Amino acid sequence: MISGATRVAAVIGHPVSHSLSPALHNAAFVQLGLDWVYVALDVGPGHVADALAGMSALGLRGLSVTMPHKEAAAEFLAERGRLSPSAATLRSVNTVAVGSDGVLEGHSTDGAGLVASLAAAGIGVAGAAVVLIGGGGAARAIADALARSGAGEIAVRNRTLQGAEAAAAIVASLGVAARVVGDGDGTDAVRAADIVVNATSLGMGVAAADAPSGSAAERAALAVDPAALHSGQVVVDIVYHPRRTVLLAAAERAGAVTVDGLGMLVHQAVLQQELWHGRRPDAATMAAAAEHHLAQRELDARRQ
Numbered sequence: 001m002i003s004g005a006t007r008v009a010a011v012i013g014h015p016v017s018h019s020l021s022p023a024l025h026n027a028a029f030v031q032l033g034l035d036w037v038y039v040a041l042d043v044g045p046g047h048v049a050d051a052l053a054g055m056s057a058l059g060l061r062g063l064s065v066t067m068p069h070k071e072a073a074a075e076f077l078a079e080r081g082r083l084s085p086s087a088a089t090l091r092s093v094n095t096v097a098v099g100s101d102g103v104l105e106g107h108s109t110d111g112a113g114l115v116a117s118l119a120a121a122g123i124g125v126a127g128a129a130v131v132l133i134g135g136g137g138a139a140r141a142i143a144d145a146l147a148r149s150g151a152g153e154i155a156v157r158n159r160t161l162q163g164a165e166a167a168a169a170i171v172a173s174l175g176v177a178a179r180v181v182g183d184g185d186g187t188d189a190v191r192a193a194d195i196v197v198n199a200t201s202l203g204m205g206v207a208a209a210d211a212p213s214g215s216a217a218e219r220a221a222l223a224v225d226p227a228a229l230h231s232g233q234v235v236v237d238i239v240y241h242p243r244r245t246v247l248l249a250a251a252e253r254a255g256a257v258t259v260d261g262l263g264m265l266v267h268q269a270v271l272q273q274e275l276w277h278g279r280r281p282d283a284a285t286m287a288a289a290a291e292h293h294l295a296q297r298e299l300d301a302r303r304q
Contacts (some may be wrong), residue, residue: 004175007036009276012043012051013066020290024269028281036061036277048072052080055096062276063096064269067146070094070137077106084108086144089170092137094268095284097275107275110138111145113268114197114238118159120267120283121259123234126150126188130183131189133223134199135163138238142199143167147174154182155189159200196256197225197236199248207242207251221246231255236269238264241294262287 011021011230025038044049065073069172073093077083078141082102082300093106114127119162130151132143135158146172147155154171156178158164164180171178181189190196203221211217218226229235236253240261246259266287273281 002037003035005035007034007066009036009038009062010043010060011038011064011066012069014044014049014068015040016040016042016066019066019266020293021063022067022267023289024266024286025064025273028269028273028286031282031285032273032279033110034277035126035277038148047064049076052076054098056098056102056104061098062066062272064272064289065094065096068095072246074106075277077104081106086111086148089173090137090140090266092141094141095272095275100277105275107272108141108144109268109271109275110264111143112271113266114142114236114264115145115149115151115269116271117263118195118234118236120263121257123257123259125195128194129192130154130169130197131186132156132199132225133202134158134197135160135165136200138168139163139199140167141236142197143170143178144174146197147171147176147178151195152179153179155193157181157183157186157189187225187228190224191230193233195234195236196224196251197238198231198245200237201239203237203242203245203247204239206246208244208246210234211246211249213250213253218246218250220266222287223247223251226254226269227252228253230254231256234259237261238263240290253269266290 029036070092074091084107086108087106095107097105154163156167168178202223206221212250233256235256236259237245237247240260
């Protein structure tokens with residue numbers, strides 16, 4: 001029952017109607033017994049400052065920030081609020097909380113969510129040799145979190161050299177060994193890695209069943225050479241739709257341990273809830289809500 005005492009949190013983005021965040025967070029509020037509700041708000045480009053100022057004026061208790069507003073939110077909060085160390089390094093915010101003094105605080109929980117999803121699977125990153133594929137915002141957040149969690153070395157490969165260098169620079173700034181690898185030495189780096197992370201959208205929407213091993217469809221959807229994958233490795237794909245991506249299917253065949261992208265989505269949301277109200281929701285409850293929502297979305301698409 002929504003009442004005058006109900007507290008409101010929201011996600012802002014553009015577009016935002018596809019977001020899984022309302023399903024995740026509302027399930028968590030029910031599980032915790034909190035009188036909160038979470039909604040999606042479509043905020044157009046150029047209106048982030050207005051939205052954040054409105055957050056205070058309307059008494060919203062928390063915000064998730066998604067594309068394309070993460071950098072603009074960081075810029076606003078650097079001037080009129082506070083930034084966590086990760087958010088300040090990345091110049092990117094995906095979470096806004098209200099401090100005990102009423103000041104808005106910007107955080108970045110994406111990368112920490114990935115590390116938490118690994119920990120939930122019994123996988124530690126301390127001392128690990130990591131290959132990170134990607135140089136965009138998600139890759140940089142993951143690079144930051146892996147470095148802060150004590151990774152031994154992080155090699156970055158990306159479609160553009162500039163993106164790879166940006167992610168590697170974040171790692172190096174935190175005192176962790178970093179290097180950029182290209183196509184020539186990328187396969188050797190993957191073969192030698194303890195953990196391989198695909199932090200790109202490559203493979204999104206391509207079910208493993210539709211890209212058999214050795215097919216052209218598989219090659220087009222793979223971020224790495226599957227011949228470089230082997231047992232004893234951990235292979236992570238931040239793509240969560242489909243859950244079993246082409247990369248993860250190839251890693252399974254090679255005997256590697258696999259971690260899909262839903263864990264990162266769920267655990268970054270767990271961290272958001274802790275920042276908003278100080279309580280830790282059940283990750284399994286949130287994952288189940290996300291899975292149900294995805295299944296319903298697929299059913300609706302088949303009916304159209």
